[in-house]
Amino acid sequence: MLKPLIKKDLYSHFISPHFYICSLILYLGCTIQYFIFGRFFVEGFGSSNLNNFFTVIPYIFSLIIPVLILQISNNELEQTFPFTSFKIILSKLISSIIVVTIMIVPLICVPVIVNQFGQVDAGQVCIAFLGIILYSVLTVSLCLLLKELIVSKPAFIALSIIILLGIDSIHLLSQYVQTNDFFSNLFNSISFIWHFDSFSKGILDSRDIIYFLLTGFVLIVFAYVIAETKKGKNFISGKNKLISFVFILVIVFSYIDNTRIYKRIDCTQTKQFAVSKYTKNIIRQAQQPVKITYYRSKELINRYPEVRDIYDYLKIIAKENKNISLALLDADKDENLEILEKLGIIPQQIEIVNNNKTEYIKVYSAVIIEYLGNQKDLPFVLSTASLEFELDIRFESLIQNKNHSVYILCGNEYEINDYSYLQLLFETSDITCYAITKESLEYVQDQLAVDTPLIVLGTNSLTPEQAASIEEFILKGGKAFVATSQYSVDINGDWSISKNNEDNFIPVLENWGVRFEDKIVNDISNVRISFYSPASANGVQNETTMYEYINYPQWIAVIPQNNVPQGISMFWTSPIKENSNIMPLFYSSPYSWTVKEYDESIRNKTDQIFLSDPFTVEKQWISDPLFTKEQVILGAKINGPISGLYNFESNDSPQLVVLPDQYFAMNLLLELASGGVSDFRNLDFILHSVLALNNENELLMLQNSGFKNTDLFKITNDVQFNVAKNISMAIVFIVIPVLFVIAAIIVFVLRRVKNEKYRK
Template identity: 65%
Template sequence: MVKSLVKKDLFSHFTSPHFYICALILYLSTTFQFYIFNRFFVEGFGSTSLNSFFTIIPYIFSLIIPVLVLQVSNSELENIFPAPSYKIILSKLISTAIVISIMIVPLISVPVIVNIFGAVDFGQVIVAIIGILLYGILAVSVCLFLNELISSKPAFTAVSIVILIAIDSVHVLSLYTQSEKFLTNAFNYISFMWHFDSFSKGIIDTRDVFYFLLTSLLFVILAYFANETKKGRNFFDAKQKKFSVLIIFIMLFAFLDNSRVYKRFDFTKDKQFSISRYTKDNLNAAEEPVRITYYRSKELLNRYPEVRDIYDYLKICAQENKNISLFVEDADKEENQSVLEKLNVYPQQIEIVNNNKTEYIKVYSAIVIEYLGNQKVLPFVLSTNSLEFELNLRFESLIKNKSRNVYLLCGNEYELNDYSYLQSLLEASDMTPYALTKESLEYIIDQIELDSPLIIFGTSRLTPEQCSAIEDFILKGGKVFVATSKYSVSINGDWSVTKNNDDNFIPVLEAWGINFEDKLVNDISNIRISFMSSNSGNNPNEQTQYEYVNYPQWLAVLPQKEIPFGLSMFWASPISYTETVEPLFTSSDYSWTISEYEPRIIQETGKYFLSDPFTVNKTYIEDPLFTKEKSILAVKLKGPVTGFYNFKSIENPNVTVISDQYLAMNLLLELSSGGASDFRNLDFILKSILSLNNDNDLLKMQNAGFKNVLLYKITDLESFNNSKNISLLITFIVIPVIYLIVLSVIFIMRKKENEKYKY
């Protein structure tokens, strides 16, 4: 019976223009919003993040689902059709859900096209589509109930749209108004979009699945009650009262109990919300009690659903070993704040809007791990991005008593204070940085553990004896990261470039097959610098003016395998190499190199290159000193080498070299990112440290959850434009035409069978 009713309802959908109009509205509005409104193909705006694409679909559903439900609503037909009310309602639900599924199919073209330009996690896409389908079923159920209550079609359509949009957005109320915790929790629980959040991340959470299914069932039952009541049935008379009360209690129990026992299934590519075998081994190594305490502010919990993911992840960790216990504390309590202050954990500011006023509130989200009287802290966590990485560093330190030491050396004219951001990052990653001085290097380097990496910034001020000591450390099996080049820049002056002709370590690298060319790399993909100026420094009324300059010698290196988020480089030289060297990453296809001035000009001016930012960006590419070419910017030794200063050799040296001694310099990191540090450079150094230590499991975790949303796969401008035009043609012409042709054929075929469904 239900099957026949579903066929009848599908026939009603496919023979109505409403279905085709709704299908086109859904497809065109979502694709237009993603490609055009979000400026997907515009340089600097394009992003492979599909969050905005998926989150707009439920709101479009709020507009079209009432229309689809109305299409299968025919009271006169239902009165004469010999079928129970629940079967009629169920058939409407199933048929409309099938129609919604058909509407979603063309939308799959969006992630497929986006994947041509950047990386798309299709596991996340599939789960998000499942979430959209569940949302659609729930929205249909709500509309079926409202349809039983409202007889006027215009009134039903308007009320349904308003209610669906309101339920979609009710969780936002807590962001803009001061509300009690109970109300905030209620708003979050009611909100369709709040429960869709886990699906959009690639997680199937049984709590959210049960919410959608149980709520759909609830509204189907309410629709049945309303339908039967209209027919004169009284569910609260003596015969029906027990049945009605039983149904109500079953539903209440289901809603209350489903959140107590739940499972989360992580379908993301990097398993961001799961724990790896590596983590399990660390957790199971705990033979004594481990206490994990998560201090969080209720304001943060109410406003960021991601905070729930943190607790759920910690809960999974705690379940791995019976010796691990998890506690959640309200960080807003005075006694808890005192505890955090003693651990040097301080609140962070977040922006909120209350009554149309922007305010800043201080919140906590800190994790404290205790084991055998020792403590490790994650001072502020907002999501599960790289959370497994950070936890494992602390688990290994506490449970396995594993230390990670890193030695830092400035071999140029600067001091380690100029690179202090890196030291802070290493400490935050539970590594211990030790500062070396050039003067003490020869005496201390023999005491450095061979499994502790040595990071060197610049080599121009190192003596032959110091270079020999570093080389000897490498030949013994030491791990070294070298950031250096042939040239130095007057950073605190006019940015003129001079050559380090007396560099004693460059010959070591050259002997090993790493050659720095006598050039500087320039790139169209570069950093835009903001210069502050004023026409008259004596006039207090004169407004400060800003001039923005694209500086080709500061490279914005595009994302590549070894640098998934890219990084910034300053006055880098191209590297040529032999078979003993492995290149790590390069400049873009639109880069070029500048050769040194003629010796006469160098002798007269003392300058080797044109480096003035106000002039460089205006110099024509046809300049005879310019050569269009892609350049190698970083390499790693991979073959046997023999010492330059020492009569030794090693089969597998562990050395990484990048042609930029200013890579982690505080001042340049600030200038290149508008006053805030460009932590991509520091993350690359951290990644290199893990790579030198062969910490491959931790390497996989380091950037887990941080999606590379840049359009990096097509770097050639002409190819990009061709792909863009083809994508737009397919999206806005080919697919709609195919879609209309297919549906028109179905429409015509169904029309021919019209007589079979006339009653």
């Protein structure tokens, strides 16, 4: 029986200062790295992404597990035990796993606290902690083996830490030293952390589970063999030789079979690693061969472990239909480079460091799908986020001959090129864009298909005839997304705001129940951008010009909501009046406020209807008489019958989405609002709206699959945020560490009392 041995080992752990010191090191190391070094509470840096939190735990385990193993190891005393070497080693393994599990319990406070500020995926957290326990099985097993090999305690501690850190980091070697495919794959397969990666994402992968358990078992067996060999037993002669040979063969074939036949279960809320019924129904309709080719650069897989998920996901797709074949090709080979060049696939650049030199190399990660002589491609994919959506758009086109398209019309003073990012988004999603000019609208309106959504960007330059053409399209059953505003802004100048009194389409919207208030919405949840500060900004004469970061309340950062799961940005927007003929899609934050237009006397003096200077707006007091603190509608959908203003038709169930922001998809503002990090959530929202207008509910669900909102959006008020921050920091860095100390004191006091009792 192992119970007496396990109880002995657990007692050795709990009465030792090493257990409490190691527990505190693990706890403080993880929390300091995540909250302090990760700048969790610093504006612009805080994220609810827990990947960095989980991936640091194995490295800290490499430092503390050797100490824990040393604490319960006493070879001289163990020689007197009436137990076999295998039972003694196995009891150490089990007791150490129990101790490690207890040690990680306080770390649960991290996702709990993070969830107060942002969104935490419970599935990911549970699977990640399971992965930590499995990882500890492997590291404990390795340390038990090393303890049988190394007699000296200092040497054991030093070598164990070096070996564990080396194994954990070996997969990173290919980033700094040029290696061939064999060694890259070998390093990845050896690395403990490489196999932990799927757990940190919330995925149960049978290959990684079997790797941890099987490798741990092998190490325990080797530790047993060494322990018995030191007692004089021979494992390489007679019957033992045959058993050893068979054991090695079974282990080798288990590893090989593990890589061929495996199961992956996505336990996350987003289910980005699972195949939906919608996708299965599409690909099962393929009666002829479907060829999927994934071109992937070796350098990319070496630096981004998540890229391996793409190929794994494609294999899951291929299993759904025997007609689907899948090939993984090295994009760096000359013959494949020629193919990619002919297909017009453009490589992406990534940064690498070789011999202390930073270089940029071109990499590929392209998926090509062929069916019945036709071909579709995904030019570059880096993860499985929204991969199923992108594949389904192409499967529908190839297998079902179902093509997606949109019309785009610029109805303001700008050109279609000013919205080219939007066109690019649709093109990369295999959705055909038809650009319509204002001048041609009257001539092509009869040719517009009502089942193809029309995107209207601004309306202040439309003539009455052009406005009537759009109205007629919608009244006939056409679907439309209209982003317009009653205000125009001098974007290339001083950002002064003027009113579009001659807009010919806004009266159409008002006739349908969509009425804009004569206000500008400001919000405490806003975009922080870098502004050029002139020498005389704010009436203060500066010696030099400078750049500074400013929170600009008139650029609203809409917090994630049902219809905007990732959040969006809006520019100089007006609130939409609530009435029975519209259905609100999303709102400003509870801490937003509106600003009325200046009265006539102030307009005559300042020649402005609103104060829009970013350096001054940021410093305005919300108590201004023109300000009203209120949460307002920022996006709406028509929810009732409509009739024409210019036409005599009517429509009982119109499909129309309206945003009071004509700059919503403009290239320049998207670049400024994203700070150069390609944050184009606004474009994703337009795509989302187009799918909704077409009642593509299944695709709608898949569009955001795999995307997690990692912003700290739950607390938007600065005062409340600081209070919650201080409470969280107190709990993490004061209360819980004090509990560690109290627990240690209680144990040692009880032990001392018990020892004194025995002495008496």
